Amino acid sequence: MPDILFVSKVDFWIASVLWLGSLSLILIPLWEWRWGKSDSRMRNILLMAILLPFAALMLMPFFETKYTLTDSQLHVNSGLSTQKIELTDITYITPTRSMSSAPALSLDRLKIAYRNQEVLISPKDKSRFYQEIQARNPKIVIDEVSE
Incomplete structure (x- = not known):
């Protein structure tokens, strides 16, 4: 399957x-x-000189927050950080509106549990994300009911 890029949904506020x-x-x-x-x-x-780099860092998520689904991994890119999560390690995905710090620009988020860890993401096209990730690993439990 080809790699698929999902952009982050962005909340106005x-x-x-x-x-x-x-x-x-x-x-x-x-x-x-x-x-x-x-x-x-x-x-x-x-x-x-001191404040301009901080201003640039605050805007970086707009240009870099994306999620790439490969055959075997989910790459979560946000600013200067990249997480690579093996699809075989993901146990479940559930919607959440958690305000925890996350590589997501919206509160319409998905909580992805893997190896006793969690990451919150906010793909713009959630239904396609569900379809594509389950096509790559049908063992992932997807709870589509919001918390």
Whole structure:
């Protein structure tokens, strides 16, 4: 079977928080430079140099959160991290609205249990994800009832 890429569903409020947070990290040094009482350009340059990487890190999930289903693994990519989960290790999948930190940009999530661990993901096309993962490993128990 060919590899299938699933993009993350994005909730408007999560997108807003990340975008506004990163925008504020960019605007703080600009505000200080233009209207601040300090005339120190070096201070403003240092402030910008420190805050800009954090702004970029806050936006990284938008460009990197995806889930790839191969014949034998589920690859969960989010920002700078990648998890590779063997499909044979997955025991069950159930919907959840958990607010736990996860490589997901939506609260419409799936909890995937494997090897006494869990990961929360939010594929945009959940029904296709269910079909494709069960086609690769029919032993996975899928609970389609929300918690």
